[in-house]
Amino acid sequence: MRIGFGVPVSGTWATPQIMARVATRAEELGYDEVWTFQRLLHPAATDIGSAYRSVQDPIVSLAYVAALTSRIRLGVAVLNLPFFSPALLGKQLATLQAVSGGRLDAGLGIGWMEEEFIASKVPLERRGKRADEYIELLRRFWTDDVIEHHGEFYDVVPSRQDPKPETPPPLLLGGGAPAALRRAGRLADGWISSSRMLDDDLPSMIATIKEAAEAAGRDPSVLRFVCRGVTTPGDDTSRLLSGPYEKIREDVEELAGRGMTEIFHDLNFNPAFGAPDADPAASLALAEEAMERLAPAAR
Template sequence: MLIGFAAPVSGSWATPETIDRVATRAEELGYASLWTFQRLLSPPDGSWGETYRSVLDPVSTVAYLAARTSRVRLGIAVLNLPFFAPPLLAKQLGTLDVLSGGRVDAGVGIGWADEEYVAVGADRRARGRRADEYLPLLRRFWTDDVVEHDGEFYRVPPTTMAPRPVRAGGPPLLLGGTAEPALRRAGRLADGWVSSSRADLTELGASIGVVRAAAEDAGRDPAALRFVCRGVVRVGERDKPLTGSVEQIRGDFADLAGQGVTEVFVDLNFDPSIGSPDADPAESLRRAEDVLAGLAP
């Protein structure tokens, strides 16, 4: 199973210097990937949690990571499709793929925060049907000589988009979501599935099974799909998977692989003592470097 690491994108340690240090060290230690996530806004009362109070934009951060690394894959888990017009997201992700030399993994989803939907002027109605139309259209901007589309939600006059991504067919699309329709959509239309930060890590196998079954029903090869687990890690007291000692966390990696997970990325941004705007950035980096070394592939 491939092991990745989440870049410092949330809280006080989300600085250029710290991102550079973590990315460089992760590449030196042989990690397979670096990851970011999207959060546009945060409620004033902090009810979404410490991690979401201060978050860097993931597209901009991946561009920075592309310039500071040479080997690791660069992932976003996830971008919310309704916040972008399809050609805008196709252009941004295609550009990242060019600038990174074909190293981008594009996690996408449909979002959950009402406040963000309202603020960007997106329509929550028929989100599933919108995603069904959006995903094939997104790929067409990376593959078709001329794109022309007149669908239920999106219309594109006959146009072209260049340059093409480095990777044939464009960056891999990994769909997020926990409801069965989202899981089945991943199996039908995406290159894989990425779990959420709130997923029950003892139940990922059931979700993976739904994705695989949907792929098979659609005439696709389930074995070709990727299954990425966001590993919300906390070293210290053990109370659930991916918490406790480094040895216990390594054992959890094996359990995840047994459930069908093909990749896991270690995410310390969700530890409030690291990913909070009030955390000591120097201490956050020190702890992160210990985890980087301890869980290195």
């Protein structure tokens, strides 16, 4: 089980100084990965949760911590494809893969919030079919000398996009609907669960992904299954990854038993961190304690 930690990208503690401290400390403590996430907008008329109220850009944040670290892998869970053209995202991720020394894990999603689609001037409908074509085209930007594509959703006249990544980053897909799970099996290097899926039937979802991979002629045994852990240290033991540190470590092992191959503890989704009036210094102090107590070496 690979263990990661969420970079502070949400709320009052998402400052450059605290991002740097968490990323470098995670590397010192032996964590395998650090992760960010994306949120373009927070609707003014709807409360979709404090974690989404104020969010830094995930690609820029990873580029920043890439310069401060040397070993730890850098993940984003997830970038929503409809908000980028394939050419733009291909260029950005290829550059991030280069400046990080090949440490990028690119999590991709299809989006769900209507306000973000309106602001991006893209349709909400048929975003799953659009993603199928998008992923194929994205990989071609990283491998083909000359790219020409004329599909249902995207067109590229004969073009070059260089420099190409020495090693293309792994593509991991999010989403919990059956079609999304099958897409991950057919097209991706793995799957990322959302923050709301801890109580879902993860073994069944993983089985669906593996079956789709096998049907597509792919080896399901090499797929990665990444869990975003909404980790809440404290006295509440009513759900997974909440309670005393010893229980949280036991919960990690339980998730491994359900088929997850990786987990990252994401305090951005802990209400104590995401609240608009949270004290950044207090958040960092709690995060440092959690990082030390939940580090891979602590097992």
